[in-house]
Amino acid sequence: MENYSSSISSTSTISINKVLRNTYLLLSMTLLFSALMAFVSTTVNVGHGVSLMCSFGALAMIWLVLPRTANSTAGIGVVFAITGLLGFGLGPVLNMYLSLSNGAELIGTSLGGTGVIFLALSAYVLTTKKDFSFMGGFLMVGLIIVVLASLANIFLSIPALSLALSGAIIMLMSGLILFDTSRIINGGETNYIMATVSLYLSLYNIFVSLLQILGVFGGDD
Amino acid sequence: MDWMKISSAIFLLLLLFLLLPRAKHLLTRSPKAESGDWQAAIIPLIGVVGFIALLVMLVGL
Numbered sequence: 001m002e003n004y005s006s007s008i009s010s011t012s013t014i015s016i017n018k019v020l021r022n023t024y025l026l027l028s029m030t031l032l033f034s035a036l037m038a039f040v041s042t043t044v045n046v047g048h049g050v051s052l053m054c055s056f057g058a059l060a061m062i063w064l065v066l067p068r069t070a071n072s073t074a075g076i077g078v079v080f081a082i083t084g085l086l087g088f089g090l091g092p093v094l095n096m097y098l099s100l101s102n103g104a105e106l107i108g109t110s111l112g113g114t115g116v117i118f119l120a121l122s123a124y125v126l127t128t129k130k131d132f133s134f135m136g137g138f139l140m141v142g143l144i145i146v147v148l149a150s151l152a153n154i155f156l157s158i159p160a161l162s163l164a165l166s167g168a169i170i171m172l173m174s175g176l177i178l179f180d181t182s183r184i185i186n187g188g189e190t191n192y193i194m195a196t197v198s199l200y201l202s203l204y205n206i207f208v209s210l211l212q213i214l215g216v217f218g219g220d221d
Numbered sequence: 222m223d224w225m226k227i228s229s230a231i232f233l234l235l236l237l238f239l240l241l242p243r244a245k246h247l248l249t250r251s252p253k254a255e256s257g258d259w260q261a262a263i264i265p266l267i268g269v270v271g272f273i274a275l276l277v278m279l280v281g282l
Contacts, residue, residue: 140240141244151233151237178262210276213277217281218277
């Protein structure tokens with residue numbers, strides 16, 4: 001009986017490790033692809049309108065296409081399409097910062113900072129094996145509040161609010177990294193495609209928000 | 222009429238429609254936090270805040 005229980009446990013551990021491995025592998029590939037698309041976008045010098053269209057396209061794919069393809073190999077193509085669109089959409093933002101004298105430094109620091117945050121939080125969850133699923137509702141409510149505040153700030157244009165929202169987004173996305181990684185290792189998420197998209201979106205938003213914060217405090221206007 | 226602002230607002234509204242059902246699902250299905258759970262979550266987040274403060278100091282120099 002004990003052998004049967006330990007056999008089930010080891011099978012479960014193997015499948016969890018497989019999801020984790022596939023998630024990190026797909027995440028690293030999509031991050032590289034996204035970076036490549038961002039580079040192409042900065043070189044071609046696309047406008048803000050194209051960037052917004054890319055965001056709409058990515059949102060439409062996440063909402064309508066991904067749920068239908070996440071359980072098939074087509075889902076991998078969809079993930080690359082989503083991350084490619086989001087990366088391409090970063091072009092105008094990156095060009096704006098590159099026009100500053102220390103722009104490359106700001107972008108490099110944001111990129112490195114995002115990487116360190118992700119690695120540290122992931123390592124924390126993987127080593128402590130804590131279950132952060134209790135945070136789900138709180139994080140979603142926080143995201144909704146941030147989206148509503150961002151909606152208001154589009155028309156109010158308050159710089160301090162914009163900065164506060166960037167800080168809030170970083171905290172919420174960090175919480176989501178803890179939540180998503182915890183779900184994978186505790187068996188709550190078994191689809192590596194969905195897990196990859198969730199983690200990618202957290203990283204993307206941390207990078208953009210960190211870039212804005214560093215741009216305000218360290219930008220050489 | 223600033224079409225970029227209106228388009229951005231529409232994007233955020235669509236994002237809201239995407240998030241609301243997920244938020245409702247998670248609010249009803251999420252397990253309750255046990256003793257020490259929130260501490261375990263807040264400690265790394267405080268670390269993130271400290272790290273960002275360090276980065277801000279570094280770029281400001």
